[in-house]
Amino acid sequence: ERKRTISNSETRGCMHMSLLNRVQQLPKGFVWGAATAAYQTEGSTKVAGKGKTMWDDYLVAQGRFLPDPASDFYNRYEEDIRLSAEHGLNAIRVSIAWTRIFPNGWETEPNEKGLEFYDRVFDCCKKHGIEPLVTLSHYEMPLALATKYNGWVDRRVIDCFAKFCHACFERYKDQVKYWLTFNEINSVALSYLNAGVTLEDERDRAAVTAAFSHHMFMASARAVEILHKIDPANKVGCMVCLLYTSPSPRDTR
Numbered sequence: 001e002r003k004r005t006i007s008n009s010e011t012r013g014c015m016h017m018s019l020l021n022r023v024q025q026l027p028k029g030f031v032w033g034a035a036t037a038a039y040q041t042e043g044s045t046k047v048a049g050k051g052k053t054m055w056d057d058y059l060v061a062q063g064r065f066l067p068d069p070a071s072d073f074y075n076r077y078e079e080d081i082r083l084s085a086e087h088g089l090n091a092i093r094v095s096i097a098w099t100r101i102f103p104n105g106w107e108t109e110p111n112e113k114g115l116e117f118y119d120r121v122f123d124c125c126k127k128h129g130i131e132p133l134v135t136l137s138h139y140e141m142p143l144a145l146a147t148k149y150n151g152w153v154d155r156r157v158i159d160c161f162a163k164f165c166h167a168c169f170e171r172y173k174d175q176v177k178y179w180l181t182f183n184e185i186n187s188v189a190l191s192y193l194n195a196g197v198t199l200e201d202e203r204d205r206a207a208v209t210a211a212f213s214h215h216m217f218m219a220s221a222r223a224v225e226i227l228h229k230i231d232p233a234n235k236v237g238c239m240v241c242l243l244y245t246s247p248s249p250r251d252t253r
Contacts, residue, residue: 023088031131033091034084037138037183039067042097044074048113051103052143054151054196077121085128092130094121095138095183098164105142105160110167122175134176135239136165136223138183141196151196152188152212158219165223166230173231181220184241189213 023032039055045067059065073080084092098105100114125132141151149157165181188195189209197212199205220238227236 020088031091033089033093033131033133035093036073036095037135037140038095038097038100039070039138039140041071041073043067043069043072047074048100048117049103049111050097050114051099051105053097053099054141054143054146054193056143058193074117078124081121081124081128081130085130090130091133092125093133093135093180095135095140096168098137098140098161099142101167102142102160102164104144105157105164106144110164110171115167115171118172119175122172126175131178132176133178133180134168134172135180135183136168137161137181139194146196146198150198151192152215152219153197153208155215155218157196158215158222161219162222162226166226169227169230169234173234177234179223179227179234179236181223181236181238182216183239185216185220185238187241188216 026032039053044050045052045056056067059067071080081092096118097114100117101110103111122132145151145157145160151157169179188197192199192208192212195212195216197208199208224236227234
């Protein structure tokens with residue numbers, strides 16, 4: 001009897017159809033999506049007026065990872081979103097790079113080219129029937145704010161963030177229904193760089209952690225107030241990091 005060899009492409013095709021069939025059986029209204037972050041995916045860190053984040057020079061200095069091209073979402077978002085739809089996703093979580101909108105974090109007017117990029121992203125989502133769930137701060141702080149204020153340690157950063165949020169809410173109120181103020185807001189105490197913070201003296205750890213955590217929660221609350229004034233119908237929340245541990249099955253104690 002003649003045997004037929006199944007190619008890798010056929011195997012992938014079968015897996016894709018199996019997943020797609022399962023997704024299509026989900027209850028109506030069930031949100032099935034994937035998540036990204038601007039700095040982890042976009043690349044193109046030096047185009048269209050984008051400013052530096054606190055990660056740029058740090059990554060170059062440590063020499064292991066570089067922000068460009070990442071997965072080149074900035075140039076390939078249409079392909080990525082189309083593929084997401086083809087795989088049955090009806091939602092995608094993205095974040096807006098603060099430094100594309102306000103390169104230093106303190107400008108009086110937003111960067112129009114940065115705003116236009118996310119216009120195109122959200123229009124593409126709509127074209128493919130994908131609901132964008134948008135994070136405003138995903139471990140990303142403008143380098144200028146991190147240098148001048150030591151990030152979220154200084155409460156003046158709250159006003160800078162509020163201005164950024166207001167610009168985004170006004171611009172995309174007709175394109176985005178669901179917002180997250182911060183990604184994993186409770187995890188920044190584990191990695192200060194995520195909050196744009198430098199700890200100069202280990203003896204100050206408790207006070208510094210309390211200060212920047214408090215200011216981030218205040219900023220999140222301000223963002224909620226701003227969005228509800230602009231469009232009460234839109235939904236906004238804050239993402240937390242949920243970690244759990246379980247005992248080893250080999251541990252019988």
